[in-house]
Amino acid sequence: MTQRFEFALSARDGRARTGLIKTPRGDIRTPAFMPVGTAATVKAMMPENVRATGADILLGNTYHLMLRPTAERIDALGGLHTFMNWDRPILTDSGGFQVMSLSGLRKMSEEGVTFKSHIDGSKHELTPERSMEIQRLLGSDIVMCFDECTPFPATEAESLRSMQMSMRWANRSRAAFGDRPGYALFGIQQGSVFKDQRAESAEKLREIGFEGYAVGGLAVGEGQELMFDVLDYAPEMLPDDRPRYLMGVGKPDDIVGAVQRGIDMFDCVLPSRSGRTGQVFTRRGVLNIKNARHQNDPRPLDTECRCPACQHYSRAYLHHVFRSQEIISSMLLTWHNLQYYQDLMSGLRAAIAAGDLATFVADFHATRALGDV
Numbered sequence: 001m002t003q004r005f006e007f008a009l010s011a012r013d014g015r016a017r018t019g020l021i022k023t024p025r026g027d028i029r030t031p032a033f034m035p036v037g038t039a040a041t042v043k044a045m046m047p048e049n050v051r052a053t054g055a056d057i058l059l060g061n062t063y064h065l066m067l068r069p070t071a072e073r074i075d076a077l078g079g080l081h082t083f084m085n086w087d088r089p090i091l092t093d094s095g096g097f098q099v100m101s102l103s104g105l106r107k108m109s110e111e112g113v114t115f116k117s118h119i120d121g122s123k124h125e126l127t128p129e130r131s132m133e134i135q136r137l138l139g140s141d142i143v144m145c146f147d148e149c150t151p152f153p154a155t156e157a158e159s160l161r162s163m164q165m166s167m168r169w170a171n172r173s174r175a176a177f178g179d180r181p182g183y184a185l186f187g188i189q190q191g192s193v194f195k196d197q198r199a200e201s202a203e204k205l206r207e208i209g210f211e212g213y214a215v216g217g218l219a220v221g222e223g224q225e226l227m228f229d230v231l232d233y234a235p236e237m238l239p240d241d242r243p244r245y246l247m248g249v250g251k252p253d254d255i256v257g258a259v260q261r262g263i264d265m266f267d268c269v270l271p272s273r274s275g276r277t278g279q280v281f282t283r284r285g286v287l288n289i290k291n292a293r294h295q296n297d298p299r300p301l302d303t304e305c306r307c308p309a310c311q312h313y314s315r316a317y318l319h320h321v322f323r324s325q326e327i328i329s330s331m332l333l334t335w336h337n338l339q340y341y342q343d344l345m346s347g348l349r350a351a352i353a354a355g356d357l358a359t360f361v362a363d364f365h366a367t368r369a370l371g372d373v
């Protein structure tokens, strides 16, 4: 077990890569999908079951945890890993994104952001320094710089101003992070959909130097086509020998296309959140278990899936417990969707290692086109 944070690529196929991130709390196989555990839990899942789906790392959130139960309380109780009974790596986002999307009454300045809690209206401040302190108190293994996720759409001038402020905040985040062997700080590239700004941001992040790099400012309403246009150049502006993390992505076909464009790490609430709304991901596409057509169907959700829902329950049963708003519905559908995502990632890793990603991708799209989900 290493005491350092290391990343090694093991194979490439076109622009796609597969490799391993080694951390003191365990290894992360890339390309990796990170289940979202916003409030110190992956909703409707026990941590051992998150692990059983194949997840090597999960995600926590500065914004939510600083408001409740507070980072200081989690630290006093032994840190986030002990608190939530997950002893493998945790990545925490820095809070800026949620402040802009969740909190009320925000005031942004060069210093940082002051805002009112969406929970009880109390006043709070997030700065690069405070975000680093919170993520240190949580004990997260991969810390994200405090940034502003530039809203979409943004004019070139708005995007430039936002990106350049995020780069000054990246500098302050690096300084405040300090010397913490075994822990990683990731920089976040901004620049919206403007190639020259993406280049300027990447250049600034390289100068500062990070253990990994995120492509930020995407999956904010620009749509898949525009996201892929940016991913056609943005990841390769970042250091080749470091992990590249595309924040907040995404649907299965978003992930497949982003892996083809050189992305190594993903996080998205979609599989867990949609599981609670009855949306199910299968190899043949998406279905909603709420639909009456499932009420007499004895088949599993996906004949190739090894999750408990597919091994022991029919679509008819899952339709029934969803309609009845039974708690087991969220448990089984979340487990299934997370399993589907992890199976997709292991399929992508194997295909890149075998040098036949093109075949995997063609089969991925062809199977979904068959219909009859």
Ligand SMILES: CNc1nc2c(CC[C@H]3O[C@@H](OC)[C@H](OC)[C@@H]3O)c3nc(N)[nH]c(=O)c3cc2[nH]1
Residues within 6 Å of the ligand: 036, 037, 038, 059, 060, 061, 092, 093, 094, 095, 096, 097, 144, 147, 148, 149, 150, 188, 215, 216, 217, 218, 219, 220, 247, 248, 249, 267, 268, 269
């Ligand atoms: C969805 N699209 C999207 N999400 C994004 C997130 C939050 C992800 C975070 O949000 C929470 O899920 C809602 C998760 O928190 C656990 C995740 O870490 C981003 N975070 C930062 N710091 N900077 C970005 O440029 C950024 C861009 C995103 N695009």
